Amino acid sequence: MDPELQTAYPERLTDSNFRLLELAIPPIEDFLNASVRTSISCTLTTFSLDACPAYECISYAWDEPLANREHVESTALVNGVETTIAPNLAHAMRQRIAAVYAEPYRNEGGTAWFWIDAVCINQADFEERTIQVSIMHIIYRNAVKVLVWLGPDPDNELYQVREFFRALLQQYYQMRGHYSYETGFLNRFQHHSLEGTNPPRFEAAIWRATVRFWDRAYFSRSWVIQGIALAKQAEIWCGPTWFTRQELNETSYFYSRSQLGITLRALRYGTSMMDRSYEGQMLGFMPMRFQALRNIIAGDRSEMSVARM
Numbered sequence: 211m212d213p214e215l216q217t218a219y220p221e222r223l224t225d226s227n228f229r230l231l232e233l234a235i236p237p238i239e240d241f242l243n244a245s246v247r248t249s250i251s252c253t254l255t256t257f258s259l260d261a262c263p264a265y266e267c268i269s270y271a272w273d274e275p276l277a278n279r280e281h282v283e284s285t286a287l288v289n290g291v292e293t294t295i296a297p298n299l300a301h302a303m304r305q306r307i308a309a310v311y312a313e314p315y316r317n318e319g320g321t322a323w324f325w326i327d328a329v330c331i332n333q334a335d336f337e338e339r340t341i342q343v344s345i346m347h348i349i350y351r352n353a354v355k356v357l358v359w360l361g362p363d364p365d366n367e368l369y370q371v372r373e374f375f376r377a378l379l380q381q382y383y384q385m386r387g388h389y390s391y392e393t394g395f396l397n398r399f400q401h402h403s404l405e406g407t408n409p410p411r412f413e414a415a416i417w418r419a420t421v422r423f424w425d426r427a428y429f430s431r432s433w434v435i436q437g438i439a440l441a442k443q444a445e446i447w448c449g450p451t452w453f454t455r456q457e458l459n460e461t462s463y464f465y466s467r468s469q470l471g472i473t474l475r476a477l478r479y480g481t482s483m484m485d486r487s488y489e490g491q492m493l494g495f496m497p498m499r500f501q502a503l504r505n506i507i508a509g510d511r512s513e514m515s516v517a518r519m
Contacts, residue, residue, distance in 0.1 A: 231252040325349055330342075
């Protein structure tokens with residue numbers, strides 16, 4: 211083994227232990243002045259699966275989503291050894307550090323330990339990777355929380371999407387119970403929104419931002435979606451904006467069952483526009499695919515054909 215890797219990963223893991231990392235929190239002045247590619251410092255410690263401190267998992271897509279892809283590598287200091295990490299992971303780790311400064315109350319009684327696959331597993335050791343992948347479901351299930359990182363949001367457009375999601379669900383709950391059958395309720399809710407008789411109204415900018423949200427790489431990868439499906443508690447982060455797993459699940463369920471995306475495009479722009487509308491197709495399809503992948507992870511194999519589309 212490379213001497214530097216030997217320092218970061220002194221022993222091979224088994225199927226009964228794993229590594230956790232502790233992120234170093236620098237002075238806020240240093241953090242604010244640092245480039246995203248400045249080395250992030252963390253310490254790795256090995257624990258037994260049956261005797262470990264409380265920890266959080268950071269789940270993310272290994273490659274950059276959409277137009278945010280970068281070709282310049284980032285680094286992290288792992289047990290003092292400079293280690294190459296993906297830019298998307300560097301953004302995720304820095305966002306987690308930023309949360310400590312921005313909302314310190316969110317970390318009261320929280321955890322100092324984290325599990326991140328790319329750092330906690332020796333990626334140069336094929337045997338260790340194979341062993342650790344086989345117990346990932348246990349690692350995710352035992353975490354006190356999973357932080358899902360969707361990627362940077364330089365224009366902060368996901369804040370608008372989050373507020374739209376919340377307004378949508380508020381209307382959903384207000385109207386629920388007025389109709390006997392779920393399908394009838396969804397159709398009725400759909401027309402209320404389209405007619406403008408109840409908020410939320412559909413603005414073009416929010417519409418496009420919602421499409422970009424569902425088109426992020428995370429939602430098409432079954433091996434990262436397990437971070438949401440298996441977690442005791444999960445928060446979904448995109449740039450500085452975050453929302454709960456319940457909000458994501460209920461919104462994706464609503465979109466997939468009501469086919470709101472496709473229907474809205476058809477009613478506002480005509481059938482021919484619906485046929486060629488990327489936005490309409492994505493909002494009708496991606497939430498359904500996300501739901502299918504979650505069901506597969508939970509054991510329902512009947513959704514396999516949808517997930518493979």
